[in-house]
Amino acid sequence: MLRVLSLLALIAVWQIAAMMAHSLVLPEPLAVLGTMVHEARSGALFFNLGVTLARVIVSFGIAMLFGTIFGIFMGRSPTFDRVADPWLIVLLNLPALVIVVLAYIWIGLTETAAVIAVALNKLPNTTVTIREGARALDPALQEMAAIFAMPWRTRLQHVLLPQLAPYIAAATRSGLSLVWKIVLVAELLGRPNGVGFEIYTAFQLFDVNLLLAYALPFIVIMLGIETLVVQPFERHVSRWRQKTA
């Protein structure tokens, strides 16, 4: 309830500010809603949201998969950690913009380049988070799995991944918001569609109305993913914890 009130207050502040400014560069909430409906009717809104969402999901998936694999190896093997750590630090500190531009120059203005660039931006964060989890694995359970000669798939699914679940959840949280922001940069610089491209168009026309009409629905989508996918998943994997006295 408090969360809804807080959100309403934000919209109210916006409304008051727009009325006071009385300028084209700060449209009122209802005007933005009007543009949203207009864009939705033409189908452009859904198409562009869909394209952006697809890029977010694919690049996020790639970054999580490889980040988790690298994180586990780096967390478990001190040698591998020493070898790979400098690469990780370089990647962590490369600005998102640099990676995106380089990917477009080296690979070309393609979908592949965009997705790889975004995934590369998220990859080091995932790796660092999962590495912490892999370092904290319980050796007692590893021994138990070894003594009972559990096959590697059982160990992965029932011994390793449940221990990493809180770290994977943390990487997912920070990852989704990071990835969608970088996808927009990649779209703005080199894709002919998507929310980022529309925002670029809006920028050229100085059309703040259009800009917000695309940005706000995407925030709603991300909020929906967080509430309907990430949180239920977290509750599911930690159900054993909640029951503990």
Next chain:
Amino acid sequence: MLYNHSSDTFRAGDRKPLEITVKRKAFRTSSGALREVMRDLSLTIISGKVYALVGPSGCGKTTLLRIIIGLDKDFEGSIVMPEKPRIGMVFQEPRLLPWRSVFDNLRLAAPQTSDEDIIRIASDLGLGEHLVHFPGELSLGLARRVSLARAFAVKPDLLVLDEPFVSLDAVLAERLRDELAALVERTKVTTLLVTHGIEEAIRLADSILLLGGRPTGIVAEIDIETPRHAMTDAYAAEIQAQISAVFAGAA
């Protein structure tokens, strides 16, 4: 570790022994010095019998156990077994997967055992109504039973117990000990029990191996003729006196 790859298996009824020789086991201390903890220790484990490794705290019982089951490979010596045995292990702590139900904990450790057998073994240990619970919902006593049930569920060739009843209250420990004795009697599984409780060893074992000395070796091997179910207090007291004498002599 050496395995003699004959086709014989290490099962109950099969008389192929398990032979353990530790010439030397040393730890490197934090200051870098090499400290010898075990020397010239050898024992033969005959299939179907129950052995208890008894000795004071810190004498290397657990170290020896870890060498036998292959968790510690950093020693001079050899382990010869007819074939790599299926091990059912009860650790000092229950070591259950907290994110899986009791049933799944048993299932994952023993994928080849049928559901009916798992449920029967769990029921034997009084876990029937706890199969759907998570380990975090169980008391320590119950969690130890799950750990025991897990070891039996794999239908082991070799049952290994490392101080399985430590930190339980006396009444509960005694009850679990009796349940364990009944299970071992029925399944005729080769068993290796590490304990510092002499009473526990007398009640469960066919043969008691007393560890002691510095570096650790086997100071005496005491065979118990009276079967588990016919154990009398008088005979137990007699063995106990015998063991005390050995330790007094070794000290």
